[in-house]
Amino acid sequence: xxxxxxxxxxxxxxxxxxxxxxxxxxxxxxxxxxxxxxxxxxxxxxxxxxxxxxxxxxxxxxxxxxxxxxxxxxxxxxxxxxxxxxxxxxxxxxxxxxxxxxxxxxxxxxxxxxxxxxxxxxxxxxxxxxxxxxxxxxxxxxxxxxxxxxxxxxxxxxxxxxxxxxxxxxxxxxxxxxxxxxxxxxxxxxxxxxxxxxxxxxxxxxxxxxxxxxxxxxxxxxxxxxxxxxxxxxxxxxxxxxxxxxxxxxxxxxxxxxxxxxxxxxxxxxxxxxxxxxxxxxxxxxxxxxxxxxxxxxxxxxxxxxxxxxxxxxxxxxxxxxxxxxxxxxxxxxxxxxxxxxxxxxxxxxxxxxxxxxxxxxxxxxxxxxxxxxxxxxxxxxxxxxxxxxxxxxxxxxxxxxxxxxxxxxxxxxxxxxxxxxxxxxxxxxxxxxxxxxxxxxxxxxxxxxxxxxxxxxxxxxxxxxxxx
Amino acid sequence: xxxxxxxxxxxxxxxxxxxxxxxxxxxxxxxxxxxxxxxxxxxxxxxxxxxxxxxxxxxxxxxxxxxxxxxxxxxxxxxxxxxxxxxxxxxxxxxxxxxxxxxxxxxxxxxxxxxxxxxxxxxxxxxxxxxxxxxxxxxxxxxxxxxxxxxxxxxxxxxxxxxxxxxxxxxxxxxxxxxxxxxxxxxxxxxxxxxxxxxxxxxxxxxxxxxxxxxxxxxxxxxxxxxxxxxxxxxxxxxxxxxxxxxxxxxxxxxxxxxxxxxxxxxxxxxxxxxxxxxxxxxxxxxxxxxxxxxxxxxxxxxxxxxxxxxxxxxxxxxxxxxxxxxxxxxxxxxxxxxxxxxxxxxxxxxxxxxxxxxxxxxxxxxxxxxxxxxxxxxxxxxxxxxxxxxxxxxxxxxxxxxxxxxxxxxxxxxxxxxxxxxxxxxxxxxxxxxxxxxxxxxxxxxxxxxxxxxxxxxxxxxxxxxxx
Numbered sequence: 001x002x003x004x005x006x007x008x009x010x011x012x013x014x015x016x017x018x019x020x021x022x023x024x025x026x027x028x029x030x031x032x033x034x035x036x037x038x039x040x041x042x043x044x045x046x047x048x049x050x051x052x053x054x055x056x057x058x059x060x061x062x063x064x065x066x067x068x069x070x071x072x073x074x075x076x077x078x079x080x081x082x083x084x085x086x087x088x089x090x091x092x093x094x095x096x097x098x099x100x101x102x103x104x105x106x107x108x109x110x111x112x113x114x115x116x117x118x119x120x121x122x123x124x125x126x127x128x129x130x131x132x133x134x135x136x137x138x139x140x141x142x143x144x145x146x147x148x149x150x151x152x153x154x155x156x157x158x159x160x161x162x163x164x165x166x167x168x169x170x171x172x173x174x175x176x177x178x179x180x181x182x183x184x185x186x187x188x189x190x191x192x193x194x195x196x197x198x199x200x201x202x203x204x205x206x207x208x209x210x211x212x213x214x215x216x217x218x219x220x221x222x223x224x225x226x227x228x229x230x231x232x233x234x235x236x237x238x239x240x241x242x243x244x245x246x247x248x249x250x251x252x253x254x255x256x257x258x259x260x261x262x263x264x265x266x267x268x269x270x271x272x273x274x275x276x277x278x279x280x281x282x283x284x285x286x287x288x289x290x291x292x293x294x295x296x297x298x299x300x301x302x303x304x305x306x307x308x309x310x311x312x313x314x315x316x317x318x319x320x321x322x323x324x325x326x327x328x329x330x331x332x333x334x335x336x337x338x339x340x341x342x343x344x345x346x347x348x349x350x351x352x353x354x355x356x357x358x359x360x361x362x363x364x365x366x367x368x369x370x371x372x373x374x375x376x377x378x379x380x381x382x383x384x385x386x387x388x389x390x391x392x393x394x395x396x397x398x399x400x401x402x403x404x405x406x407x408x409x410x411x412x413x414x415x416x417x418x419x420x421x422x423x424x425x426x427x428x429x430x431x432x433x434x435x436x437x438x439x440x441x442x443x444x445x446x447x448x449x450x451x452x453x454x455x456x457x458x459x460x461x462x463x464x465x466x467x468x469x
Numbered sequence: 470x471x472x473x474x475x476x477x478x479x480x481x482x483x484x485x486x487x488x489x490x491x492x493x494x495x496x497x498x499x500x501x502x503x504x505x506x507x508x509x510x511x512x513x514x515x516x517x518x519x520x521x522x523x524x525x526x527x528x529x530x531x532x533x534x535x536x537x538x539x540x541x542x543x544x545x546x547x548x549x550x551x552x553x554x555x556x557x558x559x560x561x562x563x564x565x566x567x568x569x570x571x572x573x574x575x576x577x578x579x580x581x582x583x584x585x586x587x588x589x590x591x592x593x594x595x596x597x598x599x600x601x602x603x604x605x606x607x608x609x610x611x612x613x614x615x616x617x618x619x620x621x622x623x624x625x626x627x628x629x630x631x632x633x634x635x636x637x638x639x640x641x642x643x644x645x646x647x648x649x650x651x652x653x654x655x656x657x658x659x660x661x662x663x664x665x666x667x668x669x670x671x672x673x674x675x676x677x678x679x680x681x682x683x684x685x686x687x688x689x690x691x692x693x694x695x696x697x698x699x700x701x702x703x704x705x706x707x708x709x710x711x712x713x714x715x716x717x718x719x720x721x722x723x724x725x726x727x728x729x730x731x732x733x734x735x736x737x738x739x740x741x742x743x744x745x746x747x748x749x750x751x752x753x754x755x756x757x758x759x760x761x762x763x764x765x766x767x768x769x770x771x772x773x774x775x776x777x778x779x780x781x782x783x784x785x786x787x788x789x790x791x792x793x794x795x796x797x798x799x800x801x802x803x804x805x806x807x808x809x810x811x812x813x814x815x816x817x818x819x820x821x822x823x824x825x826x827x828x829x830x831x832x833x834x835x836x837x838x839x840x841x842x843x844x845x846x847x848x849x850x851x852x853x854x855x856x857x858x859x860x861x862x863x864x865x866x867x868x869x870x871x872x873x874x875x876x877x878x879x880x881x882x883x884x885x886x887x888x889x890x891x892x893x894x895x896x897x898x899x900x901x902x903x904x905x906x907x908x909x910x911x912x913x914x915x916x917x918x919x920x921x922x923x924x925x926x927x928x929x930x931x932x933x934x935x936x937x938x
Contacts, residue, residue, distance in 0.1 A: 043738045063705030087901045113900030121898045139891040142704035155641035172624035176929035180936050187665040194717035196656040215936035235611035236532030244646050248663035269512045422608040429590045431582030432556045460645035467649045467684035
């Protein structure tokens, strides 16, 4: 085991008596894999409590499932201060309730931490709260039934995106959060500088402003990893990232955050918008199937009132050209102004109009889309771009073929931009056709959960005037 | 299919003739799953080129594997400008080379984009470059053989961390990048403000500084998601995140970046440091096994010269108390000053001294560790903390039990901190014992790949005076 070394000195430090497995069972494991008669220990937080003469019935949860575990304990064994919200450890025997569900006949119970509402705990037992109220207590929000379901769904969804794309041969590339490029920004960006003024002074070179001192230039938070992904796609063919993105917009709509997550993918050698449509449709359908499979009970838990309709999962999505979409809006008498493009209201109308199936809108006017999008063959007023609109949310994915002709691309930029020289280089040396898309991760979660406010599908929402914790 | 709607209008927009599968085969698939005689198309970038009288031998790669695909094409079919670095499409028949490897006998070949070194391409054929030189061309770096192996390894490693922790019942929680808390910072933090001065003016309330306008308070880039993870662990028991972390430090060492990735995990109801040691050991061993399984050829590719020794994967890691570590350093005559704690040099010495097996150092002096760590039972000068030191890199994981006694925790903070009231609340209401750790993702990659500079294991490194692209 130890070659070429003084073994004697160290064997005493090797700990041989560690338990190799943490023996603590989660409530999910207790409900799934224990047998009647098993003696077990369970730990969790009290979600509800009913006192009867002889016994107390306690429902506990530990976040491993949205199901609760019922503990039955003799009144005499119950410690003081046993209230909803308290954390306990209990040992007992697995038995079946009259309804056939596993429960624990407790032989002992102890409190880790009590939870006294009158001390300032914001959630009283048996009360329902609005999501606005719950959002004011972000640090306690994971303790609420619905939000813990959302967190498990979000966790599974991100894992499924990674696994699905990996299975399709994509390489995950962490695009930078800090960047010296401000390409899509149009002013809606955050700037980053060290907080320490002494540090800035010590690093500042002659002629530099304080903002430029640390990185030798102004530095921003990324608004998109696309351009960086493109550089990787020019070597690895299929690449993606799922990471945070930032926008300094003073928008408080139910669909906007200052910090949110985006799944971005870039694919080399794909030359047709139809192929990109298939990529996006396959992604959304496959990941949603994986999610319904892994988290059905959490999704049902969020949909007790409004059952989501997932029949779109097995259908081809609708594809409209931008012109076709325009014609529908005009024909149906919707307020539509070409200069403003398609409003949120009109997005939602189009989806409803097409039978609540996700709708691709393709071939967009060039003048409202970014410089890197590729023109439609035979129509230089349009670009080969797509938006995917989904029920209740509207746009959830945006993508396009990228202009891979060096001269055309450079011509699309009004001023000679030194900042983007590296991006033009990708076309100059070993250039290939590429395309890609960005999927708003939170918007996707709104779509599959039926939750209406984006602040309620991210653990720690940041929006104008709000960055608590 | 379309319930309750005007079906006729839309059936023409449903595209029925999309190919349901993108037919393009990756080079990995060609090498793995085609048969001799198959007619196929391959696309990729030329990595090398040998011209003979009758034929030209071309090696291409597309990033799907570190293996190259050999194309044999008659000299007459070869287009002009066929050079290393150019991107091509080729069609032909799969055959076996004299050595028994699959290759393509090409019937046609076309260039997507040429790659002329004299136009400014920084990599000439058949030349070796230092990693410092390659790093000056970040946008082309994924095209180099070794770095593309690294990117595939990095991608797999992140996926394995997600899957391993998910399999162990952990819930992924995206901790915020933007935060109003500056807890561990000690000045080494970045501040964030909108770049748009008009926006700041329009949002600024009376008495606020410009930095406070957007979020109603000064806002920073996160230096750790631990405290936020703790709030989720107090409901979901086992939580983690793998995300970017920022430090505004003027350090250019081979082990520091301004933006890097950290895997952080928090676990409720674990009360012994031994259990945390087991968690970390299991994580590192299991993920590394998964990685060797998925990316053996890439790891070998990076280790042609220096073969990594992975025998530690099946061994228990060494555990030293801080005191034992001190005694070894003193006995071995190393320069050691208790005030400076254990230097990088001494970390590396300890690991070598213990047979190049990863070494846990546990039970650290309280005065050099953060306020939230839990004291050792019976010794209030020590805390139940661990560092994991690994060969060639030193510290790769740091963790501890967290102080869960409300009064003790509050007592550890010199000034009454309103900012952390939410954190104290976790102990006041339904508090439980928790512990957790942070693993430096890039340092882990250095450890398993044998690469020596942290700038060479992240796609877009940011460090003082460097934030290009």
